[in-house]
Amino acid sequence: MQSLKIALAGVCVALAACAAEVAREPSELKPEASPRSFVLRDSVKYVLDSRYERVLRGYTEFVEVGSIAQGRVLRSTNAVMTVEGKHVHEAYAVVKDGRLVGFYLPVERSFSPLSQPVSLTLEERKTQ
Amino acid sequence: MNLLRLASIASTAALLAACASGPKMAEVKSSIPALKPSEGRIYFYRSNSMMGAALQPEIKLNGKVVGNSKPGGFFFVDAAPGPQEVTTSTEVEKKLTFTLGAGETRYVKTSIGFGLMVGRVYPELVDNAVGQKELEDSSYTGQPLKR
Numbered sequence A: 001m002q003s004l005k006i007a008l009a010g011v012c013v014a015l016a017a018c019a020a021e022v023a024r025e026p027s028e029l030k031p032e033a034s035p036r037s038f039v040l041r042d043s044v045k046y047v048l049d050s051r052y053e054r055v056l057r058g059y060t061e062f063v064e065v066g067s068i069a070q071g072r073v074l075r076s077t078n079a080v081m082t083v084e085g086k087h088v089h090e091a092y093a094v095v096k097d098g099r100l101v102g103f104y105l106p107v108e109r110s111f112s113p114l115s116q117p118v119s120l121t122l123e124e125r126k127t128q
Numbered sequence B: 001m002n003l004l005r006l007a008s009i010a011s012t013a014a015l016l017a018a019c020a021s022g023p024k025m026a027e028v029k030s031s032i033p034a035l036k037p038s039e040g041r042i043y044f045y046r047s048n049s050m051m052g053a054a055l056q057p058e059i060k061l062n063g064k065v066v067g068n069s070k071p072g073g074f075f076f077v078d079a080a081p082g083p084q085e086v087t088t089s090t091e092v093e094k095k096l097t098f099t100l101g102a103g104e105t106r107y108v109k110t111s112i113g114f115g116l117m118v119g120r121v122y123p124e125l126v127d128n129a130v131g132q133k134e135l136e137d138s139s140y141t142g143q144p145l146k147r
Helices: A002-017 B002-018 B025-031 B128-135
Strands: A037-040 A044-047 A053-056 A061-068 A071-076 A082-084 A088-090 A092-096 A099-105 A110-119 A122-125 B040-046 B058-061 B064-068 B073-079 B082-089 B093-100 B105-114 B119-126
Touching: A044 A110, A061 A092, A071 A099, A088 B119, B040 B082, B040 B128, B064 B073, B082 B119, B093 B105, B093 B119, B105 B128, B119 B128
Parallel strands: A088 B093, B040 B105
Antiparallel strands: A037 A061, A037 A122, A044 A053, A061 A071, A071 A092, A082 A088, A092 A099, A099 A110, B040 B073, B058 B064, B058 B082, B082 B093, B105 B119
């Protein structure tokens, strides 16, 4: 009986260790003809749906690469952004109404939603 | 007791032997060829930790073996721009996908995690500033470089 309990506990641990694939849906990126640049004023912490935590540091710089149905797509130029589940994928921020609502995965050409969107304070950088 | 001490020394020696022992970045920097404008460069490296040192899986880039994940080691690969897929196979396969632009350099760090039965090696895309700094303490384990 004791060994059965240990085996069951082992199976539970094994199942918990198996992260699911990052949820995503195909999305078409419409490139931005005249991309604007932004800088994030304050650090922001968010939790991916896979429960991995991420931090976007203040002064992270972004360039607007285009838009998808879910919002504007901003690529960070001085920091790496990834989403992680079973695998790790490079990600661009998808912003709508001043909130980070998800991610555009450039390799998979997909949108991955963020169930708990967070506010981003972005300042546009004017080109000289 | 002596047997225990001997086993301890032997395992320490084995772990030390498992760590990368090539020249440091500063020694090979001048021999690393300039990046061709039509290609991008990916540096692969792993921190010099004894944890899981014996675990040195192959690293594949777009399905092709390009090297091994060795503690304290680094190497680089020049590749055509476009989507890239890095995989490391241990107990489970962990995949990293990212884009590489022409003339761009990216840094992939492999780290040890713990699975159910054995350790796992995970690839992670890191900030260029972090990668450049951490490479300074790493040893070159790639193909011989021309002087």
